[in-house]
Amino acid sequence: MxxxxxxxxxxxxxxxxxxxxxxxxxxxxxxxxxxxxxxxxxxxxxxxxxxxxxxxxxxxxxxxxxxxxxxxxxxxxxxxxxxxxxLPKDHPEMLARFEFSVYHKQMTEVGGDYYDFYRLRDGSHAIGVFDISGHGVSAALIMAYLKAQLVQTMEQVSRPRDIVEYLNNATVGFLREVRRYATVNFVAFGERTFRYVCGGGYGVLVRGGEVHTFNKGDPFIGLRRRAYSEYELPFETGDVLALYTDGMVEAQDSAGADYSTRRLHELVRANAELPANQILQRCLDDYGQFRRVDADDITLIVLRRRAA
Missing domain, CATH: 1.20.5 (Single alpha-helices involved in coiled-coils or other helix-helix interfaces)
Incomplete structure (x- = not known):
């Protein structure tokens, strides 16, 4: 074996x-x-x-x-x-003259949408709405920087066009260095009108059932030095003004369609007889049913002039 x-x-x-x-x-x-x-x-x-x-x-x-x-x-x-x-707190003087409602939501803990109420050197009231490019901490830092620059600007000039031009000239070097820019909507209210400067921002006035959109052809803040245009529109008792950033109108549904400025403007027009807070809520309800997910910071401000 x-x-x-x-x-x-x-x-x-x-x-x-x-x-x-x-x-x-x-x-x-x-x-x-x-x-x-x-x-x-x-x-x-x-x-x-x-x-x-x-x-x-x-x-x-x-x-x-x-x-x-x-x-x-x-x-x-x-x-x-x-x-x-x-961000601004209650503004009693503005509330005495205007009925308004604000929706402001950052996509993350901090963001680049910013709005504020102002009292100009000539005594008129104003609103500024800004949308800084990017998201998160970097956009929030730019927002704080622009707010500080605006405080200094208000001490120098009072016309909307001068304010925006002064702000742009004071910040364009820094913003180009950090590769950021900001859209701007700056509106100053008179007795029966308002004057505005719009560099990439969004605004719509509903007056007598008709829709008047802002002329937004001026450049963003931080792109280059150039003159800005100032426009004037009537704004009397019962007229409704909506100011907003692109976060809402560029949001998409599950099919990839944009919410669109046309849809938002039609909602404001169709509900213009309601109080400002209800107009805003109708817009938010419609937006919530439409959009698949929030993709950007959102700011929407609805104002109605009160009777004198």
């Missing part, structure tokens, strides 16, 4: 029948198996040690990421509080 026959038959009781030569073969086969087992054991032990070290490093990195994420969350919460504080 040979060693190969015994191994094939798997009968260890017949090992005594092996020749001396086969016993030697069996011995060295066993030694080879022992070495292979030792080598494999050492390999897997080293692999396990490496994996253990890797998992320990991953755990430490996960803890570091968790700490970093917590820090970022805290910073974003503070930034959100700061940006919220920069």
């Amino acid at each position: 040979t060693l190969d026959e015994i191994l094939q038959g798997r009968d260890p009781d017949r090992l005594s029948e092996l020749s001396r030569e086969d016993l030697h073969r069996l011995f060295w086969m066993y030694k080879g198996l022992v070495k292979r087992v030792e080598r494999d054991t050492a390999y897997w032990q080293a692999t396990n040690d490496n994996l253990r070290t890797a998992y320990e490093r991953l755990d430490e990195q996960e803890r570091e990421l968790a700490r970093a994420y917590q820090t970022i969350r805290q910073d974003l919460e503070i930034a959100q509080q700061v940006q919220h504080a920069l």
